[in-house]
Amino acid sequence: MANSKSSMAAVFATTVGILLVTATAVVRAAQDHGKPVARRGTPIEERLVPPPAVPPPIHRDHPARVIVRLETREIVRQIADGVRYTFWTFNGSVPGPLIRVREGDTVELHLKNDASSRMAHNIDMHAVMGPGGGAAATVTPPGRESVFSFKALRSGLFIYHCATAPVPMHIANGMYGLILVEPPGGLPKVDHEYYVVQGDFYLSGGYHEPGLQTFDMQKLLLEQPTYVLFNGREGSMTGPRALTASVGDHVRLFVGDGGPNLASSFHVIGGIFDDVNVEGGTLVNHHVQTTLIPPGGASIVELELPVPGTFLMVDHAITRAFMQGALGEIRVTGPPQPQIYDHVSGGEPVPAGAAAASGPLDAMADGRRVFNQICSACHQGNAMGLPGAFPPLAMSDFLNAAPKRAIGIVLHGLSGRITVNSTGYESVMPALGAQLSDEEIAHVLTFVLNNFNNRGGHIDPSEVRAVRAGGPGQ
Numbered sequence: 046m047a048n049s050k051s052s053m054a055a056v057f058a059t060t061v062g063i064l065l066v067t068a069t070a071v072v073r074a075a076q077d078h079g080k081p082v083a084r085r086g087t088p089i090e091e092r093l094v095p096p097p098a099v100p101p102p103i104h105r106d107h108p109a110r111v112i113v114r115l116e117t118r119e120i121v122r123q124i125a126d127g128v129r130y131t132f133w134t135f136n137g138s139v140p141g142p143l144i145r146v147r148e149g150d151t152v153e154l155h156l157k158n159d160a161s162s163r164m165a166h167n168i169d170m171h172a173v174m175g176p177g178g179g180a181a182a183t184v185t186p187p188g189r190e191s192v193f194s195f196k197a198l199r200s201g202l203f204i205y206h207c208a209t210a211p212v213p214m215h216i217a218n219g220m221y222g223l224i225l226v227e228p229p230g231g232l233p234k235v236d237h238e239y240y241v242v243q244g245d246f247y248l249s250g251g252y253h254e255p256g257l258q259t260f261d262m263q264k265l266l267l268e269q270p271t272y273v274l275f276n277g278r279e280g281s282m283t284g285p286r287a288l289t290a291s292v293g294d295h296v297r298l299f300v301g302d303g304g305p306n307l308a309s310s311f312h313v314i315g316g317i318f319d320d321v322n323v324e325g326g327t328l329v330n331h332h333v334q335t336t337l338i339p340p341g342g343a344s345i346v347e348l349e350l351p352v353p354g355t356f357l358m359v360d361h362a363i364t365r366a367f368m369q370g371a372l373g374e375i376r377v378t379g380p381p382q383p384q385i386y387d388h389v390s391g392g393e394p395v396p397a398g399a400a401a402a403s404g405p406l407d408a409m410a411d412g413r414r415v416f417n418q419i420c421s422a423c424h425q426g427n428a429m430g431l432p433g434a435f436p437p438l439a440m441s442d443f444l445n446a447a448p449k450r451a452i453g454i455v456l457h458g459l460s461g462r463i464t465v466n467s468t469g470y471e472s473v474m475p476a477l478g479a480q481l482s483d484e485e486i487a488h489v490l491t492f493v494l495n496n497f498n499n500r501g502g503h504i505d506p507s508e509v510r511a512v513r514a515g516g517p518g519q
Contacts, residue, residue, distance in 0.1 A: 088112050088153070093142035096276050097239045097288060099299060100145040103227050108149035115141065116157045117166040117185070117207070117220070124272060125279040125370065126457065126476050127255040130248060132277065133164070133207070133218035139277025140242035141205070141222030143299060148200040148226050153192065154179065160188035166215065167191070169208035171341070172224045174198055180208040200228040202325035202343040204301055213305045217247055217265055219277055221303030223343055228327075235347060236294035242301040243309045243338070243360060243371060244277065245270035252369065252473055253458045268306045273365040275358065275373045280479025282358070282373035290350050292379025295319075297347045298358075304340025310361040311336050313348060313375065314418070320347040335361050350375065352382045357418060367422045368475055408484075412492025415485050419477065420493070428497040436465035439497035448494055448502045452512045455486050483509040 088110040092100055115135050124130040135141025146152055158166050165186045169178035173195045182193040207220035223242065247264040248271040250256070264271065275281055282288055290296050302309045312335040321333045325343035330336075338344050350356065358373035359366035366372045381387075417426070423435040430437035438444060443465040444451060458476035462469055477486070487506040494502040 086110075090114075091144060091146070093136060093144070095136070095138045095142060096140055097241060097282060099143045099225075099238050099240045102231060102234075102238075103145060103147050104231070105147060106229075108147060108151070110151045110153060111146050112153045112155065113144055113146075114155045114157070115168065116159055117162060118159045119162050119164070121257070123278065124246065124248070124258075124274070125253060126479055128248075128250075128253060129257045130246070131218070131257075131259075133166070133215060133220050135168075135205075135207075135220060135222055139219035139221075139244065140240070140301065140303060141220070143222065143240045144205075144224040146197050146224070146226055147231075148197055148229055150197045150226075151194055152197055153194045154183070155190060155192050156183045156185050157190040158185040158187050162187040164215075165209055166207050166220065167209050168205055170195070170205040170224055171203035172197055172199070172201070172205070172226055177208065178205075184209065197226045200226045200327065202226075202299055202301070202322065202345050204303065204341050204343055206303060206341070213265055214260065214262070216303060216305040217245070218260065219244065219246075219303075221301070223299055223301045225299060232297070235297045237288075237290050238297045238299065239288050240299045241275050241282070241358065241373065242303050243273065243275055243307075243311070244303040245305065245307045246272040246274060248272065251460070253460065253476055265305075270307065270369065273307060273360060273369040273371040275371060279370035279372075279476075283480035284374075284482055286479075287355070287374035287376045288358075290375060290377050292353055292377060292382065293349070293351060294377070295347060295349050296375065297345065299343070299345055300336075300338060301325075301343040302338040302340050306340060307362075307365075308340060309338040309371075311338055311344065311346070312359055312361040314357040314359060315354070316348045316350065316356050316375075318346045318348050321345070350377045352386045353377050353379045354414070355418065363422065367419070368473065370475070372480065374480070408488045409492055409495075411485065412488035412490070415481065415489040416492055419481075420489065428493065430465075432468075434470075436463065436468070436470040438493050439499070440466065441499065442466055444493070445500045448490070448504065449508065451490050452486065452504065452509055455481070455490065456509070456513055478513060483507075483513065 091111050091113045118137050119133050121129055121131050132139055156168055165184055167180045167183040169180040171178060173179050175195060179193050183191040185191045203224050205222050205224055207215035209215055247261045248258040249261045250258045252271055300311050318333040321330045321336050322345035323330050336344050354377055356375040360371035424430050424438050428439035454474060456478035459474040462471050483506040486509045487504045490504040
């Protein structure tokens with residue numbers, strides 16, 4: 046009897062041990078999107094985050110049922126400093142959140158339309174292999190919810206957008222996003238992943254015209270946007286909102302083009318894409334300078350950032366970058382790498398005493414950097430401007446007459462006719478306040494004042510802060 050009890054105890058202990066080991070293995074194998082799933086076959090609630098963030102990589106080795114919940118909302122917010130606009134959104138952001146699933150997953154998509162909406166909305170997902178991409182199944186009036194499911198049969202990066210009539214208007218108001226279908230083996234590990242979608246916006250007012258602006262159907266039909274933007278706002282990824290990395294990091298960008306009309310020539314100034322998933326599919330190109338992304342398309346680009354500094358993301362249809370807002374930044378911190386990149390000299394010589402007048406030498410160097418990266422695109426590298434288009438900063442009577450006035454111009458932009466060196470100019474100076482810090486504005490103005498045969502002077506960051514806070518420029 047004793048032997049029988051002992052045997053039963055051993056069997057029981059062995060069984061419990063096997064169950065514990067098995068349960069632990071199941072939980073570990075089911076780790077997905079940063080949280081454990083109880084068991085294989087349990088539906089997974091997709092954890093959505095606003096751009097430019099993305100959900101973490103998938104570690105599952107099996108398909109699952111993934112529940113995705115989106116809500117369409119019509120909200121008023123700033124499209125540029127001082128300019129408000131009514132966006133139509135998925136989950137309150139432009140673009141809508143990036144959805145991350147695995148090839149073979151069954152996606153159960155819930156689309157709710159906020160009760161305060163004025164319009165019905167739906168969703169067309171380019172990852173769906175079925176009529177309308179789900180659009181017909183998800184026409185959702187205000188206050189209602191629609192549900193449909195699909196199997197993610199092909200890996201890749203795909204656009205989703207609203208397809209309710211008039212379709213171009215819904216897209217132009219911001220109703221688009223990306224869905225990533227990872228291959229069964231997942232994507233290679235990188236140091237950072239970010240999410241960027243370009244869109245063109247058609248406002249009734251002109252560029253930087255303040256106040257609440259409305260949608261302009263005529264501009265849409267003529268394909269003449271007021272703004273071309275990354276992630277739905279001018280300066281959405283500049284200054285304090287810039288993307289960040291460290292020297293030597295490998296960065297992956299999930300890049301899309303919501304349109305509705307313009308293609309994107311996506312480029313990172315000072316960077317070369319190591320790998321580009323052409324059109325968001327499985328074909329990979331290498332060592333690419335600029336990649337073309339059509340409206341309703343996407344691309345996965347990866348690049349290494351081997352030196353410190355600010356790298357500009359642009360649409361290389363370059364007017365859109367510097368005069369319509371298609372500009373973002375990746376700010377890379379870390380030790381200098383002079384064996385890779387070393388700024389020895391360049392530009393105009395700094396006059397004697399200029400460094401002392403402007404503070405530490407690195408402030409003057411920073412001013413030169415900002416000038417070369419941003420100002421020279423319009424005013425040219427020698428600051429002589431372009432006749433009939435952009436006024437000169439060199440030997441500028443307009444600048445030298447009131448140097449402090451330039452603070453407000455850089456912060457808030459300038460439109461209308463001005464006279465520089467007896468010549469009239471009618472071009473638009475974009476607002477750079479969202480893109481540049483107080484220090485950068487002070488440094489670049491000091492650099493310009495002390496170069497290009499100007500009269501010298503010093504702008505302090507505290508003066509920029511005062512004007513930004515509402516004080517007058519002089």
